[in-house]
Amino acid sequence: MSKDQQLSYRSLSISSKPWKEAGSTCKVLAIRLQAMGDVIITLPYLRQLKNCLPDGSTLDLLSRKECVDIPSNTSLFNKIYSIGGGRNYKRQLLYSSLLLPTLFFNGYDVVIDLQNNIVSRFIRKSLMPKAWSEFDRFSPVSAGERTRLTIEASGLGDCFANSNLKLRNEKDGINILLKNGWNGDDDLVILNPAGAFETRNWPINNYVCFANHWLSQFPKTKFVIMGLEGISSKADYLKSQLGEKLINLVKQTTTSQAFVIVQLARLVLSEDSGLMHMAWVSDVPTFALFGSTRSDWARPLGSRSFFLDSSDLACGPCMREHCKYGDTHCLTRYTAGMVYEKAVLLVNSLR
Numbered sequence: 001m002s003k004d005q006q007l008s009y010r011s012l013s014i015s016s017k018p019w020k021e022a023g024s025t026c027k028v029l030a031i032r033l034q035a036m037g038d039v040i041i042t043l044p045y046l047r048q049l050k051n052c053l054p055d056g057s058t059l060d061l062l063s064r065k066e067c068v069d070i071p072s073n074t075s076l077f078n079k080i081y082s083i084g085g086g087r088n089y090k091r092q093l094l095y096s097s098l099l100l101p102t103l104f105f106n107g108y109d110v111v112i113d114l115q116n117n118i119v120s121r122f123i124r125k126s127l128m129p130k131a132w133s134e135f136d137r138f139s140p141v142s143a144g145e146r147t148r149l150t151i152e153a154s155g156l157g158d159c160f161a162n163s164n165l166k167l168r169n170e171k172d173g174i175n176i177l178l179k180n181g182w183n184g185d186d187d188l189v190i191l192n193p194a195g196a197f198e199t200r201n202w203p204i205n206n207y208v209c210f211a212n213h214w215l216s217q218f219p220k221t222k223f224v225i226m227g228l229e230g231i232s233s234k235a236d237y238l239k240s241q242l243g244e245k246l247i248n249l250v251k252q253t254t255t256s257q258a259f260v261i262v263q264l265a266r267l268v269l270s271e272d273s274g275l276m277h278m279a280w281v282s283d284v285p286t287f288a289l290f291g292s293t294r295s296d297w298a299r300p301l302g303s304r305s306f307f308l309d310s311s312d313l314a315c316g317p318c319m320r321e322h323c324k325y326g327d328t329h330c331l332t333r334y335t336a337g338m339v340y341e342k343a344v345l346l347v348n349s350l351r
Contacts, residue, residue: 012141016133018155019110025056026109028156029127031120032063033083033092036255037274038143039067042114044161044281045147047076052157060106062099062123064092070278073167073256083119092119100126112154114147131155140296144281161301163283165263173253173260177224180247187221187266189214190279191246193234194227195271197321199292202271202331204234208241209336210269210343215245217344222247224265226258227275267347269339272298280305285350287343291331292318306346308334 019026030046032039050059058078061071065082072080081099085091096119104127111124116135124132133153136146144161151159167173178184191211195201211223223242225235226249235250253261255274262268262278267285270276272293279286280300288300288307294317295309310316310330318324 011139012136012146012149013139014133014136014146014150014153016150016153016155017131018133018153019131020155021130022155023054025054026156027107028053028057028059028110028112028154029103029106029108029129030059030061030112030114031123032061032067032114033117033120034064034067034115035274036067036070037277039063040070040259040274040277040281041143042147043071043074043076043165044163045144045151045159047165048159048162049151049156050076051162052159060108062103069255070167070259073169073259074165075168076165089118093122096123103127110154110156112151114150140294142299142301143297144301161281163281165259165282167256167260169256170260173257174264176249176253176257177247177261177264180249180252181244182222182247185220187218188224188261188264189221190224190226190262190265190268190270190275191238192225192227192268192270192273192275194231194273194275195289195291195293196273197292199318199320199323199328199330200272201291201328202289202334204237206334206336206339207238207269210340211238211242211245213336213340214343221245221266224261225250226253226261227251227273267343269343276300285347287339287346289331289334289339290317291328292316292320292323294319304346304350306342308339308342 032042060079061077062081068082083095085095108129110131111129113120113124113134116137133150135150148159191207224247235248239246239248259278263282268279269287271289286300286305290309299307316330
């Protein structure tokens, strides 16, 4: 571990009251309320926690309605609860208050608060569990590591990322691919130009150039783009340039179906978004491109991932929506050829 990493870990602040009854059955509630990608990050760690719990124990999840499709399609949780209110804290508190009697009746022994905001703290304190732990929101350590350490702080055992995340609707995702031009044999490479802001966007034509480089070495490849309506124009452009080599599934999949498709990929090339997290938590080779984003928080983990970021620049990571210099230099400096060469090194190293 580098000196910078050691300093980062020293800054961690995870509050907890650990479970003291080792080997005893217990009821556990995990809370993660934020965006889909944040919920996805928790899944491999909660998978390992489930494996460690004594027989007869239960593991439940509380999240937002928008984020429960993928968890609901796994066999990981005994029960999943969701609250409405979008990202409005006041509305979330209202829906949480209505749900509290049901949660209280379940008599949770341990609450693992992987959110640590006003809503999750209100729920945890209202339930009065025997043991609890609380996520560190601000330390400069990856979200995956902070999730792992929060689960360990609950006293339920050692934790690591268990990528065995199978979904019930696997056939649905495969059938969508087959209906849209995949022959079931060609490699799949997912292109994901879905960063939320322009400072997180790699130039769209770079994806075209990358794809052409890739096809020169791996001609039996189909590229896939998935996501919400916001990237429709990018998908249309990629389709106009790559033709039958691109499968455009924008607005055609649920999040759980997209998760299945990600798990079939040979490579995922992605900006900072939920789909990038789907990839690395599934142990799929993941190449992440970070512009204004803090990669120390959001980077993919594990030996099957690689990322480029702006941490070497005086202006990065700025976390701005618009580049103050007007050129998003942190991402435009990375050429398609450079990314292609590094991506090939990544996938070849895993053979």
